[in-house]
Amino acid sequence: MSLSLNPTSFSFFLFSLYFLSLPVGTSSLPVVGITYTHDPRHDHDHTPPSHVASTVHSLKLSAVRLPESDPSVVRDFSYSNISLLLNIPNSLIPAIASNRSNALRWLYHHVIPFYPRSKVSTISVGNDILDTSSDLADFLLPAIRNVHLGLRDLGIQKISVSTTFSFINIMTTSFPPSAAEFQEPVSELLIKPLLQFLDDTNSSFLVNLYPYNVYRLNSEIPIGFALFQQHPFNYRDDLTTGVRYRNLFDMMVDSVISAMAVAGHESIPVIVTETGWPSSGDASEIDASPAYAEMYINGLVTHLSSGLGTPLRREGVAETYIYELFDRETRQGTDSGRHWGIMYPNMTRKYNIPFSGSVRTGYSRGWVRMVGGLFTIVALWLLQ
Numbered sequence: 001m002s003l004s005l006n007p008t009s010f011s012f013f014l015f016s017l018y019f020l021s022l023p024v025g026t027s028s029l030p031v032v033g034i035t036y037t038h039d040p041r042h043d044h045d046h047t048p049p050s051h052v053a054s055t056v057h058s059l060k061l062s063a064v065r066l067p068e069s070d071p072s073v074v075r076d077f078s079y080s081n082i083s084l085l086l087n088i089p090n091s092l093i094p095a096i097a098s099n100r101s102n103a104l105r106w107l108y109h110h111v112i113p114f115y116p117r118s119k120v121s122t123i124s125v126g127n128d129i130l131d132t133s134s135d136l137a138d139f140l141l142p143a144i145r146n147v148h149l150g151l152r153d154l155g156i157q158k159i160s161v162s163t164t165f166s167f168i169n170i171m172t173t174s175f176p177p178s179a180a181e182f183q184e185p186v187s188e189l190l191i192k193p194l195l196q197f198l199d200d201t202n203s204s205f206l207v208n209l210y211p212y213n214v215y216r217l218n219s220e221i222p223i224g225f226a227l228f229q230q231h232p233f234n235y236r237d238d239l240t241t242g243v244r245y246r247n248l249f250d251m252m253v254d255s256v257i258s259a260m261a262v263a264g265h266e267s268i269p270v271i272v273t274e275t276g277w278p279s280s281g282d283a284s285e286i287d288a289s290p291a292y293a294e295m296y297i298n299g300l301v302t303h304l305s306s307g308l309g310t311p312l313r314r315e316g317v318a319e320t321y322i323y324e325l326f327d328r329e330t331r332q333g334t335d336s337g338r339h340w341g342i343m344y345p346n347m348t349r350k351y352n353i354p355f356s357g358s359v360r361t362g363y364s365r366g367w368v369r370m371v372g373g374l375f376t377i378v379a380l381w382l383l384q
């Protein structure tokens with residue numbers, strides 16, 4: 001073998017590897033945010049919306065998703081430096097699709113009075129329409145285009161426009177990820193043209209992604225694999241790509257990334273708009289417990305801030321929004337609802353989870369890459 005490494009070039013190579021890996025690791029950690037649903041019925045005895053921005057700030061979360069996008073809540077995030085993901089309700093999609101002036105009207109109420117003091121980053125036109133409103137599918141892309149053109153008319157370039165799907169309603173499978181595709185017929189009719197739009201406008205693919213639901217549907221999945229627990233048997237190998245998965249979240253994200261690649265758009269950023277684990281559910285949901293919920297959210301935040309990305313995408317997801325900020329209470333006394341909040345309605349924290357938010361832990365990625373590089377070099381060295 002002609003390859004020879006003397007100790008000097010070896011150290012130099014190591015040094016450059018270390019040096020090169022640091023800036024990347026510190027700049028591209030995924031944003032960790034949270035979903036907040038404003039429930040006006042509870043304002044008088046629970047969190048007033050005006051306290052939500054400071055609550056989110058104190059949790060060190062840097063982004064909030066507002067499914068209702070109440071203008072007063074958008075205003076409350078002025079000067080907070082917390083980025084906002086807004087949502088246009090499914091019911092407005094036909095009107096917005098039919099006439100751009102309806103898109104402009106929505107923007108005049110929800111964005112223009114507050115932007116850019118409120119840091120709106122993304123607008124999702126509709127949420128999971130395939131679940132409850134699949135009759136709206138034909139209106140979706142025209143509505144998305146009208147919101148995009150409306151923003152352009154207003155001279156706003158920095159807000160991207162997309163829509164939100166639910167993993168379960170669009171994917172054929174989650175294992176192995178390399179075999180995942182988008183379901184037909186929505187893939188041809190809706191998702192492929194959407195991906196083209198997202199590519200053309202530098203926007204992101206938004207997906208609600210719950211390992212909790214996939215775990216419940218597949219009894220062979222070990223609970224630890226869904227909860228980010230390190231255990232010798234908590235892995236799945238994708239034999240086609242040769243990569244090993246150590247948690248269900250990565251496997252689901254990579255399924256989406258594979259399906260996008262099959263559709264010819266492999267580099268669109270992915271935003272996980274909802275993910276979480278309930279602390280309680282109905283009698284059949286034995287895995288909806290505070291201990292598991294805390295393990296899931298803790299594991300998720302730790303995993304995201306490790307900067308390791310997923311096996312198929314080194315930078316991983318661009319943003320992840322935990323579902324959700326507050327438990328919601330059912331007034332009728334029938335507690336059928338699951339509780340997903342990380343806080344009680346009285347603003348007490350349910351779990352002790354250090355959200356990385358402003359804390360940048362990019363060193364770990366650089367460090368892992370350096371160790372990986374070191375193994376490669378030692379292996380090459382031994383081969384000589």
Ligand SMILES: *[C@@H]1O[C@H](CO)[C@@H](O)[C@H](O)[C@H]1NC(C)=O
Nearest residue numbers: 031062080081082083357358
């Ligand atoms: C606002 O947030 C961005 C990114 O989240 C950060 O880079 C910037 O330093 C923050 N600015 C202030 C004034 O906190």
Ligand SMILES: *[C@@H]1O[C@H](CO)[C@@H](O)[C@H](O)[C@H]1NC(C)=O
Nearest residue numbers: 095098099100101102103105
């Ligand atoms: C769109 O709405 C505007 C304002 O309501 C109206 O003047 C215009 O005629 C509408 N255009 C179409 C094509 O319906």
Ligand SMILES: *[C@@H]1O[C@H](CO)[C@@H](O)[C@H](O)[C@H]1NC(C)=O
Nearest residue numbers: 157158198199200201202203
């Ligand atoms: C998308 O991003 C690229 C690279 O940052 C830029 O050159 C291009 O102009 C952007 N396109 C749009 C439509 O914003």
Ligand SMILES: *[C@@H]1O[C@H](CO)[C@@H](O)[C@H](O)[C@H]1NC(C)=O
Nearest residue numbers: 343344345346347348349350
């Ligand atoms: C908030 O509510 C939770 C659950 O109902 C309760 O356990 C906790 O003691 C309350 N905290 C305060 C400060 O009232």
